[in-house]
Amino acid sequence: MRHADQIGRLGATPPAPGRPTTFLAAFAALLFGFLTWQVAAAGPLLSPDERLGTTIRTSAIPSAPAELFADLGNLQVALPVLGVVLAYVTWRTHHWLPATTAALTMALVPALVGPLQHLLARPGPPPMAPATGFYPSGHAATAAVAYGLCALLLRRRELAYGCVLLNAAVGLGLVRQGYHWPVDVLGSWCLSALLLYAAACALSRAVSRSTRRSSSGTPSC
Template sequence: PGTTPPVPGRPTIFLPLLRPALWALLFAALTWQVAASGPLLGPDERLGDALRATSAIPSGPAEFFADLGNLPVALPVLAAALAFATWRARSWRPAAIAVPAMALVPALVAPLQSLIARPGPPPMAPGTGFYPSGHAATAAVAYGLCALLLRPHLSARPRRALLAACAALNLAVGLGLVRQGYHWPLDVLGSWLLSLALLDVCAWAWTRVRVRTQAGHL
């Protein structure tokens, strides 16, 4: 439309951005609930109390997975995946997308934590600034970026296994953070929604870069 002849597919270029917009909208709604002490906070705190008290999730493994959200753990893993993807692609473009995305995590999370000032679970009292969870966001974005970086170099079955492993790992990190009393469940959920928005934008950007690169080679 608007050209002669029409260019197929041009009006749908930005349709993939609808999904990150949805994640961002859900994150905004959840953030409003937490900031306004909405009705979700009661069930959230009861669930957090139940998970901390359960013996079904041993403390040792929970602490191990919670620690995977630490920057000194997550960043070297991302750096290794980024080095591999840059070498395979023979291009700096993966780094140009992944590095700013990872840098946005503390840039977004820290001001929100300070602004909302949500009290933590009893083991962390009397501190505030627990929503959204920085550890959950670090793990979700770092390991999610690893999956996005490695995905183009894998066939269909390993690719699905990698994405499933990434999702399972982040679920374990979230459960570990709640089980050990570092965060409430909604702190983790909020971080996941924010991270999904960032990762979907990264996936869209990589798709656009690949399309333009392939077009340039034709």
């Protein structure tokens, strides 16, 4: 039986990762590997990807809202939002573990994305040419992980749905404004799903240990 948050305890995290989420994480890992291979080898997937990107970039989607959503992937926007949520969760639970786990997960985004961008050196869409280093998208990964962690820690289903819709808008905005190709965004989503899954597993194990200590009468730290 799951217990609601209690002041002074970690409380319950979102439902612990089980078979469905493990399957989705495995699928995300396989898809990320496939997309990365296609980018590294200049595979046949890149041609339809670039055609789709050009279609979206030249479509009738309004530029102003697209730019607004694309900007939600900026560190200057996403990190303050995550910071507010981490401060609230820390105050609510009296524990630093959720904030520490989230901060470490967020730190992995540039640590993983930056080297991959440099190594793969994928050329950007025409508005960004001749620059390279666009796969995976740093903005898409920043938005997905930051807002995903917010939904994970606040544990509200409607926030999870909103997070999915918000990140879809961010990805569409990035492609519409010519900042990235669709595969750049999709690859970032796959990588972000793996990071969020790892964070959820870490938090679930920590809560289980805390619950066992409380049940046995051992004071929690």
